[in-house]
Amino acid sequence: MVKQKYWVPALERANLIIEQVAKNPDGLRLIDLSNRLEINKSSMYSLLNTMETLGWIEKGQNEKYNLGSVLGFIGSTYLNQFNIMETFSSEAKKAIQIVDEHIQLGKLMGGDVFYIGREEGSSPVRLVTDPGTRFAAYASAIGKIQLAQYEFDELKEIYKDESFKKKTDYTVENIEQLWDQLQKAKLDGYVVEEQEGAEGFYCVGAPVYDHSNRIVYGISFTMPKTSWIKKKEIATTEIIELANKLSKISGYLG
Numbered sequence: 001m002v003k004q005k006y007w008v009p010a011l012e013r014a015n016l017i018i019e020q021v022a023k024n025p026d027g028l029r030l031i032d033l034s035n036r037l038e039i040n041k042s043s044m045y046s047l048l049n050t051m052e053t054l055g056w057i058e059k060g061q062n063e064k065y066n067l068g069s070v071l072g073f074i075g076s077t078y079l080n081q082f083n084i085m086e087t088f089s090s091e092a093k094k095a096i097q098i099v100d101e102h103i104q105l106g107k108l109m110g111g112d113v114f115y116i117g118r119e120e121g122s123s124p125v126r127l128v129t130d131p132g133t134r135f136a137a138y139a140s141a142i143g144k145i146q147l148a149q150y151e152f153d154e155l156k157e158i159y160k161d162e163s164f165k166k167k168t169d170y171t172v173e174n175i176e177q178l179w180d181q182l183q184k185a186k187l188d189g190y191v192v193e194e195q196e197g198a199e200g201f202y203c204v205g206a207p208v209y210d211h212s213n214r215i216v217y218g219i220s221f222t223m224p225k226t227s228w229i230k231k232k233e234i235a236t237t238e239i240i241e242l243a244n245k246l247s248k249i250s251g252y253l254g
Helices: 009-023 030-037 041-054 069-099 141-147 152-158 175-188 225-249
Strands: 057-059 065-067 102-109 112-119 134-136 191-194 201-209 215-224
Touching: 009 030, 009 041, 009 057, 009 065, 030 041, 041 057, 069 102, 069 112, 069 215, 069 225, 102 141, 112 141, 141 175, 141 191, 141 201, 141 215, 152 175, 175 191, 201 225, 215 225
Parallel strands: none
Antiparallel strands: 057 065, 102 112, 102 215, 112 134, 191 201, 201 215
16 A cells, blocks of 8 residues: 555545445455455454445445445536536526525535535625535525425435434424425425524525436525515525526426
8 A cells, every 4th residue: 555644544445445346336245345455354344334334335235335325426516516616606696696695505415415605695694504514404495405305204214313403492303393394395496494504594495406307406595584584585586596597507407
């Protein structure tokens, strides 16, 4: 293995594992990876267990490992980010000229939202989420609108714990409550989040679809309560229109 100053051997080993798994789409067992990379089975087990928990790899019923959903998301995001980010930036600025509040773009990753982009209005308020960070999907408009595409059993697979960690006193408490919110979101075509992610802040989010009619991103306006009272109707209209524009760019024909 490579030896360099400030080198982290565990990361190098993880990278080697990913390369081997990627080269063998039929999957590799623990013993196969241990022999090929000359890493003892105990260390390999720890590496694989950690990588599986992170979603980097997945183990099938045949005990063989394949690339995981997180790497799939990262790869697709890398390829798609240039087009979606450029369009989001230019179109969001137009919506901000009308509403003058912050707009965010995010992608669902398991039970969290990964925030990809943000365009800011003139408000000096600081958001709790920045591009490159993750946040509980059940406590965010961007997350809820993407979760709305799932059935109840699928939600239970995503959130195995019966109760949610509350971000504020207003955060939804469990899957049953979340499910009720999502049913309304499906009917409305957008979702409102009221102080669930951060006290004093309100959001309205809408879905971005791709060519296969799947929700692939979420976008939202975020603002303090005083602004929400004045702007909620125009913010809702503009976020839906922006989502429709981004969906068309992504190939959605609906």
